[in-house]
Amino acid sequence: MHPNPESATTRRDFLQATAAVAALASVGAPSIVLGASPFTHMALPWGESALAPVIGAQTVGIHHGKHHKAYVDNLNNLVKGTEFEGQPLERVVMATAGKADRQALFNNAGQIWNHDFYWHSLKPGGGGKPPAALAARIDESFGSFEEFRKQFAAMTVSQFGSGWGWLVADSAGKLKVVKTGNAEVPMTQGLKPLLTIDVWEHAYYLDYQNRRADYVNAVIDKLLDWEFAVRNLG
Numbered sequence: 001m002h003p004n005p006e007s008a009t010t011r012r013d014f015l016q017a018t019a020a021v022a023a024l025a026s027v028g029a030p031s032i033v034l035g036a037s038p039f040t041h042m043a044l045p046w047g048e049s050a051l052a053p054v055i056g057a058q059t060v061g062i063h064h065g066k067h068h069k070a071y072v073d074n075l076n077n078l079v080k081g082t083e084f085e086g087q088p089l090e091r092v093v094m095a096t097a098g099k100a101d102r103q104a105l106f107n108n109a110g111q112i113w114n115h116d117f118y119w120h121s122l123k124p125g126g127g128g129k130p131p132a133a134l135a136a137r138i139d140e141s142f143g144s145f146e147e148f149r150k151q152f153a154a155m156t157v158s159q160f161g162s163g164w165g166w167l168v169a170d171s172a173g174k175l176k177v178v179k180t181g182n183a184e185v186p187m188t189q190g191l192k193p194l195l196t197i198d199v200w201e202h203a204y205y206l207d208y209q210n211r212r213a214d215y216v217n218a219v220i221d222k223l224l225d226w227e228f229a230v231r232n233l234g
């Protein structure tokens, strides 16, 4: 059953969504551009085989072409006839977060947002040390790049079940590493995402089977796009 657009519940949801988007703006929108519905399945920034051998072409092809696409198709079906039709993806994410009766909308919207962010977090020939300005921020927040690297890998690997590891900036500008489960996003905690690593099994199982730590370490050392993190930091 679709909600009555004139209902008090819908008006309340709309106002909450507006406040949520304002909160997101204060966190800082990411440098990727995300549209309104109908939501698009973003093209990869590089070819399917470009991340090999760290992440193989088959993994990327299934992950992007099947899993990610399914979230887009699901959300476009779910928003039909609701107040979220025509709304920006961020509004759907922030307005449905934490609401049991909006779980399916949140799960699919969050997973589109997270995957768009993940693909942009990776590039062939990435990894290594960040640019000087960001390296200085990392030193301030973690003590050293080596300490950051250790904490980021450990935090990401420790996510129980499906989810995401993140480098984020808090409201005071301090950099932190956090993890989120399933489709959860850092913005709902007032954190600005800079980079992410997908640790759903579909992201690594064909290449690494149960060796999640090997996948995470390889992504950090060989694929992270530090320029994307710099753009997100602003």
Ligand SMILES: [Fe+2]
Residues within 6 Å of the ligand: 063, 067, 115, 198, 200, 202, 203
């Ligand atoms: Fe994924």
